[in-house]
Amino acid sequence: MESNQPALRDIGPAxxxxxxxxxxxxxxxxxxxxxxxxxFELLGWFLxxxxxxxxxxxxxxxxxxVSEIGLIAIGVTMVIIxxxxxxxxxxxxxxxxxxxxxxxxxxxxxxxxxxxxxxxPMALPVLAGLAVGATVGFLNGSLIVRTGVPAxxxxxxxxxxxxxxxxxxxxxxxVSTLTDSYTWIGADANxxxxxxxxxxxxxxxxxxxxxxxxxxxxxxxxxxARVSGINIQRHLIIIYxxxxxxxxxAAVIGSARAQxxxxxxxxxxxxxxxxxxxIGGTSLSGGAGRITGTVIGALILGVIASGxxxxxxxxxxxxxxxxxxxxxxxxxDQIRKQKKR
Amino acid sequence: xxxHDSRAAQAAGDAxxxxxxxxxxxxxxxxxxxxxxxFIRAGEVHALMGENGAGKSTMMKILAGSYVPDEGELTxxxxxxxxxxxxxxxxxxxxxxxxxLNLMAEMTVAENIWIGREPVNALGLVDHAKLNSDTxxxxxxxxxxxxxxxxVGELSIANRQMVEIAKAVSxxxxxxxxxxxxxxxxxxxxxxxxEIIADLKAQGKAIIYITHKMNEVFRIADTITIFxxxxxxxxxxAAQMSPDGLIAAMVGRELNQVFPKEEVPIGEVALSLRGLSxxxxxxxxxxxxxxxxxxxxxxxxxxxxxxxMEALFGIERPDAGAILVDGKxxxxxxxxxxxxxxxxxxxxxxxxxxxxxxLDVASNMDIAVLPNYTSFGFVRQKRLAADCEDMSRRLKxxxxxxxxxxGNLSGGNQQKALIAxxxxxxxxxxxxxxPTRGVDVGAKAEIHRLVTQLARAGAAIILxxxxxxxxxxxSDRVVVMHDGRVSGEIRRAxxxxxxxxxxxxxxxxxxxxxx
Numbered sequence: 001m002e003s004n005q006p007a008l009r010d011i012g013p014a015x016x017x018x019x020x021x022x023x024x025x026x027x028x029x030x031x032x033x034x035x036x037x038x039x040f041e042l043l044g045w046f047l048x049x050x051x052x053x054x055x056x057x058x059x060x061x062x063x064x065x066v067s068e069i070g071l072i073a074i075g076v077t078m079v080i081i082x083x084x085x086x087x088x089x090x091x092x093x094x095x096x097x098x099x100x101x102x103x104x105x106x107x108x109x110x111x112x113x114x115x116x117x118x119x120x121p122m123a124l125p126v127l128a129g130l131a132v133g134a135t136v137g138f139l140n141g142s143l144i145v146r147t148g149v150p151a152x153x154x155x156x157x158x159x160x161x162x163x164x165x166x167x168x169x170x171x172x173x174x175v176s177t178l179t180d181s182y183t184w185i186g187a188d189a190n191x192x193x194x195x196x197x198x199x200x201x202x203x204x205x206x207x208x209x210x211x212x213x214x215x216x217x218x219x220x221x222x223x224x225a226r227v228s229g230i231n232i233q234r235h236l237i238i239i240y241x242x243x244x245x246x247x248x249x250a251a252v253i254g255s256a257r258a259q260x261x262x263x264x265x266x267x268x269x270x271x272x273x274x275x276x277x278x279i280g281g282t283s284l285s286g287g288a289g290r291i292t293g294t295v296i297g298a299l300i301l302g303v304i305a306s307g308x309x310x311x312x313x314x315x316x317x318x319x320x321x322x323x324x325x326x327x328x329x330x331x332x333d334q335i336r337k338q339k340k341r
Numbered sequence: 342x343x344x345h346d347s348r349a350a351q352a353a354g355d356a357x358x359x360x361x362x363x364x365x366x367x368x369x370x371x372x373x374x375x376x377x378x379x380f381i382r383a384g385e386v387h388a389l390m391g392e393n394g395a396g397k398s399t400m401m402k403i404l405a406g407s408y409v410p411d412e413g414e415l416t417x418x419x420x421x422x423x424x425x426x427x428x429x430x431x432x433x434x435x436x437x438x439x440x441x442l443n444l445m446a447e448m449t450v451a452e453n454i455w456i457g458r459e460p461v462n463a464l465g466l467v468d469h470a471k472l473n474s475d476t477x478x479x480x481x482x483x484x485x486x487x488x489x490x491x492x493v494g495e496l497s498i499a500n501r502q503m504v505e506i507a508k509a510v511s512x513x514x515x516x517x518x519x520x521x522x523x524x525x526x527x528x529x530x531x532x533x534x535x536e537i538i539a540d541l542k543a544q545g546k547a548i549i550y551i552t553h554k555m556n557e558v559f560r561i562a563d564t565i566t567i568f569x570x571x572x573x574x575x576x577x578x579a580a581q582m583s584p585d586g587l588i589a590a591m592v593g594r595e596l597n598q599v600f601p602k603e604e605v606p607i608g609e610v611a612l613s614l615r616g617l618s619x620x621x622x623x624x625x626x627x628x629x630x631x632x633x634x635x636x637x638x639x640x641x642x643x644x645x646x647x648x649x650m651e652a653l654f655g656i657e658r659p660d661a662g663a664i665l666v667d668g669k670x671x672x673x674x675x676x677x678x679x680x681x682x683x684x685x686x687x688x689x690x691x692x693x694x695x696x697x698x699x700l701d702v703a704s705n706m707d708i709a710v711l712p713n714y715t716s717f718g719f720v721r722q723k724r725l726a727a728d729c730e731d732m733s734r735r736l737k738x739x740x741x742x743x744x745x746x747x748g749n750l751s752g753g754n755q756q757k758a759l760i761a762x763x764x765x766x767x768x769x770x771x772x773x774x775x776p777t778r779g780v781d782v783g784a785k786a787e788i789h790r791l792v793t794q795l796a797r798a799g800a801a802i803i804l805x806x807x808x809x810x811x812x813x814x815x816s817d818r819v820v821v822m823h824d825g826r827v828s829g830e831i832r833r834a835x836x837x838x839x840x841x842x843x844x845x846x847x848x849x850x851x852x853x854x855x856x
Contacts, residue, residue: 208469209467210457210467213459214456216447217456221445224444224445226427227427227437227439228443230457
């Protein structure tokens with residue numbers, strides 16, 4: 001009665017002891033991205049006689065446009081993995097952009113927010129923007145952890161208040177005429193470099209560090225995480241602060257690229273960021289999600305927007321279709337996951 | 342009031358390793374622990390027993406840092422110990438295997454075991470190779486056969502429990518608390534666990550062992566402590582206690598340990614399985630169940646018993662074979678159809694697939710029966726409430742009220758509430774998958790009595806259990822499964838542990854044991 005067979009049997013085919021080749025889970029959603037791009041390519045030939053993908057400038061512009069959403073989505077991915085959510089990102093973009101821009105005005109500015117603080121070295125407005133983002137993030141995390149109120153409600157409150165603060169900051173006046181050193185951040189392909197750099201960094205953190213594993217643990221089973229000795233409160237505060245920081249980076253890049261700071265910036269960015277994360281395979285119930293998936297999710301949103309513009313589709317109609325594509329992409333992925341079980 | 346046998350204390354000879362003195366812990370509406378003291382010595386296996394709700398798990402959670410006591414103090418090696426978080430307890434050398442499995446299903450076995458203390462390389466990144474090899478080494482030492490890179494969610498409950506055990510051992514702590522570690526594993530794994538415990542004991546570690554199983558206590562425990570209703574009742578050397586004395590102390594009254602098996606008239610065939618198969622799970626399963634009969638299903642972990650029941654109940658579709666109810670072939674596309682045909686299924690893991698932990702007892706009970714009480718879309722509350730109250734009284738469910746959140750009830754009472762859920766439907770065929778897992782002695786006997794009553798009332802019952810005494814005590818016949826196939830059927834007259842275990846291991850019965 002020494003046979004080991006019963007124990008091995010119920011582990012199932014997945015646990016064979018030789019090193020097994022596992023298909024990366026992002027393959028499915030990458031396939032969706034390719035499918036959508038190819039669809040636009042075909043439609044482009046049919047309807048306009050032009051190649052959608054054959055235009056490198058167009059592709060670069062597309063990735064540029066998703067860089068801001070993408071940066072926010074990285075932070076939101078980590079927040080969702082822990083089982084939380086962050087609705088405040090869009091408003092924080094506005095607030096951080098306003099503050100950063102107000103410190104980045106050049107002496108040519110006709111309406112200076114701080115007449116005494118013109119032509120400041122670019123590092124100052126950048127740090128200010130990041131600080132605003134990180135501070136709001138820290139506030140989110142602390143409130144969620146100390147009050148026990150669900151993240152949805154707390155970040156909803158921050159979302160509303162941050163937008164109000166952004167409007168209050170200059171009583172609705174846009175902040176313009178920014179220094180060249182600041183707007184350089186948004187020039188050429190710099191936003192893409194920042195986006196992909198952050199994506200790579202946090203991908204490594206999530207997959208290869210203790211911090212990353214604890215993040216998955218907290219979302220996967222908070223009780224188990226606690227009894228395993230993880231300091232959940234401290235960890236969550238850090239996660240939300242990071243999400244805020246990334247939102248700050250997005251704000252800096254956005255205001256640099258647009259060469260202005262306006263209180264109306266970032267509207268519904270949080271929803272796009274969450275959509276990118278969910279399309280990319282992040283589970284809203286927590287415990288699962290990958291940065292690589294989120295990047296693909298952001299690209300899918302970018303391809304859709306670019307593709308429709310390329311085809312000359314009415315922008316209102318675009319919104320209608322975009323929502324539908326998001327649902328279809330996630331359902332397709334779900335079905336594939338179900339079949340695998 | 343308390344009964345610490347000082348002779349036993351001196352006989353153990355060692356100094357007190359971990360002490361708890363006059364601990365009080367209150368929750369809204371209930372005093373969980375009332376001036377309870379407990380003293381653990383190095384190198385001893387200290388069994389902690391008592392009915393559910395006696396305060397055992399609460400006490401252990403205080404020792405493991407999950408709860409902070411309202412009053413009282415803890416000592417470690419004689420020095421005062423203040424624990425505010427599980428991390429502190431782990432750092433002080435106290436590790437715990439919880440009754441409810443605390444694992445992250447989406448992460449691998451290795452990640453689960455070393456979470457929060459993963460080996461890192463020079464760059465500060467997790468060293469996955471070492472993570473897996475450390476796990477293999479640990480499993481090798483403990484002779485556990487699970488792949489480190491397997492997702493915990495893919496493992497059976499029994500294997501998950503082995504992973505939990507390995508995880509607790511890996512902390513190399515001085516005190517190891519085990520809360521019902523054998524509730525989800527079968528005889529062979531239990532033996533294995535006992536070997537691990539003996540090893541740890543030899544290393545001078547202390548083990549606190551919470552269990553309801555009499556035979557386990559007398560096999561491995563050096564000292565026995567009994568709690569009842571949040572109070573310490575007695576602590577005595579195991580050698581000086583008898584099973585009856587134990588039970589009497591636990592329930593405060595004499596209890597008949599013997600399973601109340603009655604002879605019940607057996608009627609027509611209620612349910613027939615013919616050649617039921619499902620790829621990768623079970624093959625060619627055939628047997629009958631008659632009205633009034635209790636058919637036990639025995640087998641080792643992974644034998645496929647639960648999977649067969651899931652196919653029966655419409656949760657999964659079999660690939661081949663037939664199911665006949667009252668002689669007529671049926672296909673259940675979903676559980677609702679099975680319920681309408683008169684079946685009921687009490688699942689194996691109530692936390693995972695039975696309870697709505699956040700809802701009250703009444704909602705947990707009436708969920709499956711709502712259509713019967715609904716007219717024009719509205720639920721007839723009064724009739725429903727009355728029937729729930731009646732059922733709760735019949736099953737003696739211990740709860741302040743039916744509005745109490747079911748998560749606050751003890752395991753035994755949660756199980757009874759789930760049984761009530763099914764009984765409200767008046768099922769003709771009842772499938773019970775490990776109905777007394779994690780249930781105390783008193784509630785267990787009540788559940789057994791209940792099952793017998795149901796058989797007497799004419800229901801056909803399938804009872805899956807990994808506890809041989811339970812299977813043998815309750816059943817008229819036992820169907821034994823091994824590796825997805827039925828390896829044999831044994832009639833009550835021919836019951837023996839050896840026969841059942843032989844068939845469960847896939848061996849053939851020698852002529853002497855065969856029916």
